[in-house]
Amino acid sequence: MATLYRSTRDASAHSISSSQAVLQGISPDGGLFVPVDFPKLDLDLSQLPSLSYQGLAYKILQPFFSDFTEDELRSCINSAYGSNFTSEEITPVSYHAGNIYLELFHGPTIAFKDVALQLLPYLLITSAKKNNSNLKNVILTATSGDTGKAAMAGFADVENTQIIVFYPKYGVSPIQEKQMLTQTGKNVYVVGITGNFDNAQTNVKQIFNNSTLTDELLKSGYQFSSANSINIGRLLPQIVYYFYAYGRLLADNKIKLGDNVNFSVPTGNFGDILAGFFAKKLGLPINKLLCASNENNVLTEFFKTGTYNKKRDFKVTNSPSMDILVSSNLERLLFYATNGNAALVAEWMNQLEKEGEYTVDPDTLKFLQTHFYASSASQTDTKNEIKQVFTESNYAIDPHTAVASFVTREYKESTADSCPTVTVSTASPYKFPQTVLAALGVDNATGDLDDVQKLVDLIKLPLPKTVANLFEAKQLHDTVIEPDEMENYVKELLI
Numbered sequence: 079m080a081t082l083y084r085s086t087r088d089a090s091a092h093s094i095s096s097s098q099a100v101l102q103g104i105s106p107d108g109g110l111f112v113p114v115d116f117p118k119l120d121l122d123l124s125q126l127p128s129l130s131y132q133g134l135a136y137k138i139l140q141p142f143f144s145d146f147t148e149d150e151l152r153s154c155i156n157s158a159y160g161s162n163f164t165s166e167e168i169t170p171v172s173y174h175a176g177n178i179y180l181e182l183f184h185g186p187t188i189a190f191k192d193v194a195l196q197l198l199p200y201l202l203i204t205s206a207k208k209n210n211s212n213l214k215n216v217i218l219t220a221t222s223g224d225t226g227k228a229a230m231a232g233f234a235d236v237e238n239t240q241i242i243v244f245y246p247k248y249g250v251s252p253i254q255e256k257q258m259l260t261q262t263g264k265n266v267y268v269v270g271i272t273g274n275f276d277n278a279q280t281n282v283k284q285i286f287n288n289s290t291l292t293d294e295l296l297k298s299g300y301q302f303s304s305a306n307s308i309n310i311g312r313l314l315p316q317i318v319y320y321f322y323a324y325g326r327l328l329a330d331n332k333i334k335l336g337d338n339v340n341f342s343v344p345t346g347n348f349g350d351i352l353a354g355f356f357a358k359k360l361g362l363p364i365n366k367l368l369c370a371s372n373e374n375n376v377l378t379e380f381f382k383t384g385t386y387n388k389k390r391d392f393k394v395t396n397s398p399s400m401d402i403l404v405s406s407n408l409e410r411l412l413f414y415a416t417n418g419n420a421a422l423v424a425e426w427m428n429q430l431e432k433e434g435e436y437t438v439d440p441d442t443l444k445f446l447q448t449h450f451y452a453s454s455a456s457q458t459d460t461k462n463e464i465k466q467v468f469t470e471s472n473y474a475i476d477p478h479t480a481v482a483s484f485v486t487r488e489y490k491e492s493t494a495d496s497c498p499t500v501t502v503s504t505a506s507p508y509k510f511p512q513t514v515l516a517a518l519g520v521d522n523a524t525g526d527l528d529d530v531q532k533l534v535d536l537i538k539l540p541l542p543k544t545v546a547n548l549f550e551a552k553q554l555h556d557t558v559i560e561p562d563e564m565e566n567y568v569k570e571l572l573i
């Protein structure tokens with residue numbers, strides 16, 4: 079059966095194909111695309127230990143991309159997942175002092191975003207061909223540090239495509255910024271803004287929904303799409319690694335078939351953890367999804383009280399990729415929590431935009447609390463967790479993973495739940511040398527390249543190519559603008 083997609087905010091449920099949803103990125107009404115009918119998998123969980131990552135990806139993604147032929151989808155997957163990842167497993171699982179980590183940082187830019195962003199360009203190009211589109215794709219991306227580099231690495235020099243990345247000039251780590259500013263490619267633009275990630279994402283969404291601008295661009299032969307998890311083509315590939323992790327736990331005799339597990343996920347824009355929820359909807363035995371926040375803990379409060387209130391100070395923390403107060407993908411979860419009540423979702427999103435807050439009804443809150451547990455880690459908790467894990471097991475984790483690892487520890491200590499909990503490890507410690515060194519007792523770290531060698535000596539993990547290359551790489555981008563100049567920047571670049 080074909081899987082069609084509709085907007086989370088459209089009560090009339092107008093539907094489009096998966097390839098059209100990938101090309102459009104976001105619905106014109108501001109909503110996000112979700113499947114009209116959630117697909118069913120043709121997958122017996124007992125097969126998981128024997129499937130390759132690529133084979134598993136096909137089985138999981140096929141029903142979602144039902145307008146792709148088998149050859150098209152397999153070719154996208156096989157092109158995306160190869161020697162560009164330093165682990166043949168793509169997303170290996172590792173065990174350290176009784177903790178389980180799902181390592182998502184073995185791709186070319188050492189963050190979990192690579193898993194979807196190595197695939198998305200192939201999905202997008204195939205989608206364009208399927209829809210006979212000869213428009214030029216303009217990929218607008220907002221980043222708090224990781225998506226931007228991963229998106230540029232995926233889309234650099236991709237035919238018929240331009241990519242524009244906006245990042246908070248004073249809100250990413252020095253290594254993240256260097257990774258972005260040294261990105262090569264004739265079709266790549268990276269722009270610092272003097273605001274935060276929320277400003278970047280809100281303005282990107284406004285550009286998408288400015289019909290005067292999109293019509294004008296259409297006349298010039300351009301169409302916008304997104305590399306953020308608001309694009310369903312970015313989100314769906316992230317489901318695969320939850321199944322893969324379960325398969326590894328089975329293969330390593332950590333669980334028996336059918337046993338429940340928990341996943342603790344460092345959470346910012348809510349895409350990664352939502353992919354875990356989609357895995358659960360597809361039948362993966364997940365008990366709780368642990369939503370781990372940093373000091374921007376708007377989600378922790380939301381899952382506890384049912385009130386989402388973004389009216390608070392935006393904090394720049396030592397886990398900068400999670401410095402987010404408006405978590406876009408929560409909208410998709412609300413759609414499912416309300417049994418697809420698009421009018422209600424639209425009302426809440428409208429309240430969030432106009433009044434800065436909304437409160438869900440008791441039934442919705444009950445649904446959310448059944449599937450999710452939420453907690454947060456302060457910046458001090460984050461550093462202490464890095465130190466504790468390294469002391470216990472000689473295993474270095476990055477600050478975002480540390481937030482989730484802290485929440486895993488707290489969850490195990492404060493509940494009677496005995497299900498194994500997998501901590502989702504979203505980035506390499508080499509992206510954040512300043513915080514990791516400080517946590518491990520090295521004073522005066524600045525987070526710059528000098529610190530990288532100190533970190534190599536201390537944690538003894540091979541230095542990834544993307545960081546090693548930074549020592550020689552030239553800075554190629556230096557544009558910085560005010561957040562409210564973003565639309566003009568796009569216009570001037572394209573028209």
Ligand SMILES: N[C@@H](CCOP(=O)(O)O)C(=O)O
Nearest residue numbers: 221222223224225306307347
């Ligand atoms: N943490 C992200 C923010 C954007 O999230 P996305 O998953 O929607 O791309 C980043 O590092 O940029």
